[in-house]
Amino acid sequence: MHAFTLTGTSGPTALQPTEVATPTIGAEEVLVRVKAISLNPVDFKTSYGKGAYSFIKQESPLIPGWDISGEVTQVGANVRQFEPGDDVFGMINFPGHGRAYAEYVAAPANQLARKPAAITHEDAAAATLAAQTAWQFLVTKANVQAGQRVLVHAAAGGVGHYAVQLARELGAYVIGTSSAAKRDFVFALGADEHVDYTQGHFEDLVQPVDVVLDAVGGETTGRSLAVVKPGGTLISIVGVSAELGARAQANGIQAYFFLVASNGEDQAAIAERLADGRLRSHVSLTLPFAQLPDALRQVEGGKTQGKIIVTL
């Protein structure tokens, strides 16, 4: 089968089209014929030897990627919930070896959900790592409640555009940051308030919040402390230094980093919302599989609105 293998750590150029054996499946796995793959910043970071590289560098062949939507072609002996012909989607083995940049993927059945019939494989593939991150941040970690004020940084990006929609569904008052060009998009997602981070300091414009989702990192993380209420939470999906964690604690704020992990139950909760329209994917660019390295360079540009997908 066709796949992209990672042959070095020079970035997207290190991804080489390669013929590899079609995977065999274990008793708890299904074989998925992939129709769409979604790309994330961790994908390009991994191609530079960062991101999830340390978890998978010993694998050979090393097939990166985690986010797929496709059709089940085989089921393992112990799999009861899927059968050949079912359309499924999910984030496979994150942060381990997902092997998603391929025509076929062997996926643990308990990391998949049924693709809603009403949405495309592109929209389903989009709503995997980014949507699970938003879900696990809001529901599992921050336990956001109706009436709370939530600040979502990078609200127009992959994680952010799901986080705004889900926080709104939870009944939160949602403030989203982006540049001015994406203001209308952020409001259309359901944000109550928009802050253009390019026009001054967001911390001068935002009234205190209960929860911050930091999807930007760097100085944005530290500056976000200033807008969190005592007793509130700052969760960064990019990184929190020990110094920042201690400074937060001294102010009665919890600040920590969290890494998403593959979870089929969370994927099913997302599927339910995609099916009834409570949650929508915004795919801003779709390229053919052969152009996967180009798609990754687009993600690396840091300006993605919603998600970037490749199709097979």
Ligand SMILES: NC(=O)c1ccc[n+]([C@@H]2O[C@H](COP(=O)([O-])OP(=O)(O)OC[C@H]3O[C@@H](n4cnc5c(N)ncnc54)[C@H](OP(=O)(O)O)[C@@H]3O)[C@@H](O)[C@H]2O)c1
């Ligand atoms: N820890 C985890 O589990 C986890 C999971 C998923 C993602 N991540 C990380 O989280 C980060 C975001 O991921 P993503 O998929 O959402 O990325 P993405 O889709 O590439 O984000 C792109 C968006 O970021 C916005 N942006 C850039 N700088 C900004 C700033 N200073 N303030 C506000 N918005 C800004 C851009 O908006 P403008 O064009 O308007 O600037 C753009 O829409 C990445 O570093 C990724 O690796 C971590």
